Amino acid sequence: LVRLTHMKKSVFLLLCLFAFMVACTQAGNVSQAEIVTQSPQPVASATPLPTQIHATATPIPAETDGVVLQFWHPWTGNKASSIAALVAEFNRSNEQGIFIEEKSVADENFLMSEVLDALEQENMPDILAAPSRFNRSLYQQGVVLALDDLIANPETGISAEQRRTFPTVFWDEDVLEGVRYAVPAEYNLNILFYNQSWAQELGFENPPASSEEFLNQACAAARFNAFDANDENNGTGGWIYNNEPVTMLSWMQAFGGGEIPADLNRGIEFNTAENQDAMEFLRTIYQLDCAWTGKESTPYAYFARRYALFYSGSVADWQRQLALDEIEGNTDEWIIIPYPGQDGDPIVNSATLSYAITRSEPEREQAAWVFIRWMLSDDVQIAISEETYSIPVTLAIVPELADMMDQHPAWQRLVQYLPLSRPLPAVSSWNILASLLKDVGWQVSQFNVAAADIPTILENLDTIANEVIHDN
Template structure:
């Protein structure tokens, strides 16, 4: 296998940054430019509907792995993963139970790689040496890069629908659609979600009601009205929306304006009237004093202190926000809400997936049996209770309700999964996302002229196309 070549946004960023600076210079004429009570509960999501190709595969239900299973006993494999959450690592206990209970005496050695950034480099080294783990965790853009280095990733479609070892129709229908589709790349299934998170907007409902708003904002205009009212109430430059230009946050706003990040043919689609409208809306929030940027990356304390009515962040922030309210002595009710959209509400989903790396037939089947075990609702629950991620299935949510898990804001967020959309599933997304973040950050500069948004989006589109091509168009 060939080593993974790092994509070149680092070099291209110099060109993109020069363009952004030139916009600001032209705008300013200056030479020096600084380079949770819960209201209504959403309806339950519809069962998963598989595509025509999947229906055909499911109907056939071949028995492809019975012969492999005859030599499966005693197989040993490695599982590389990353546990970077605050709670105790649940994977070791789950893997231990698999080792004790599986019917084939399969032994899995689970190795925590600690950090996804370092893990990517470790996988690159492993690909070069040929000494690879059999099962790994990886984001879409990571495992697509590994696969591009030499067909490293196994298509799980045959395993998923195998008559003996596959998933039952009931299990498939139990998945939330956004998670079932998350790792479908073209006609292949290259993984299953492991620890999905989601970008939502946290909302101080008690404060909003004191300001005279008794319904959740469901449109951008209603969002603006409430943000501006909170800013006016504080009167010190705080109080509205905390500016957040992360890729997931910007994607959430773009989706809210009924725009797409991808074209049906493949590739990115930033230069559209809908994306312009999203950028213009966000720029105007700042320009009218209804949004401000805290100095801290995670302004949990500021949110608890009523320095912002709206706080865009991951669902993984829930326990930290709860702690901040306790420290502040604030009994306000705060909840997660979706991005209020012209085409309906939305939240942005992202996170690592379980992936099998090419090896022997026995090791691959052992890896699949491990993933199948990890997908069981009880094991999803173990991961959720410690790490706070989303579950993949409705059965897992029911188990959490039956267990009386005390996280009301999390349950509200889980009920938004029928509004969830994934980030783009391209190898190039890791670098294109950085370009999107850079572009979004520019619209909040004090001397940015809103009239140049189209020019900004044109350059963003050009940069994305170059990066996508460098990534092999995937």
């Protein structure tokens, strides 16, 4: 729904980052205030070893020489260009003569669809960078390879010390019943982009730490644009309304809800008091004109022009926002913040892409691992981060990114928020739930929907979700 109402209108110490590397392995809630006040602590051996790997070493056979492999991934734009350049470098430099043919498949949904088609036609790629939950499904079908033996190889695997540099919350995501079927390729945190310069001009010294503060700041920005001298920005100014599934889930969690059981056979219950409060919040912020929807499909130009104080995004939006800032001449300082939860608890959901190897001949599987291991190397991870602003999958290289952090201080928060990350539900029916959550977000933004309708909307969500999941 497009609704355009017209009314008048410096870098932290690097040791701090290591403190958060430790926190990545520890349980417990961290408030937004604690993010910027924790004292540096040594990390030494404080980080426990992630999931134990039981395997025997497997040497890389000479038969990998000259093997040609297919590598499919969902990256586009600058990230796709960076990956293509790295693949070309690997093809030029690897001693085994392995040649990788990479293919960018639009986005995650298209990638999963093409992989399923390829599976049916028995023409699978050798290497995948795909959502962790999708790789899990492929492993359960016997399509992708268990990686424990490859990781345990003392010469070409991943040592215990190196495994400690992967945040445990992500490293353990690709394990099922003690067997590893993939390794992390990308961490994409879902956060809020926040124009700090404009917020301070509006009288807000700090980012919102609660939903109430979020509403107040969004409404203040909307009022400013309604009554300034620029008629072009009437009806804008607060949060760009977003009903994407991860956004809906984040707001539910911000109000203490959003629980999705690991075992869907237990049934799903979205119609709870917490989720009702979250939907009432979204209905209210929209009907107060403190959230709005524009004609442009992306938020970057709106944000650069001060048509929005907030927008929901992810790490993948960082590069695009910088590009639009330059085009629009925007010099405002913006930062990324978590969704403001109850009692100051920040909410950060994350979507993980993982590398997996499809089952084939041993020499092809071994050659595929050589490439994946190269992609996880420090030099490659540094190059990817510097070119795309993505989070390195191994945090030991964070100090090597000091120059980038000096230039973009807000980027540090991405690393700091890793301990708060909640991986998206590792359930096979997530895509079904996602489409239903998106529809609920659309429903609560309709003007003919009253607060009293929200329990019925959520009850219908429960009914449909449980029926569809049962049928599948």
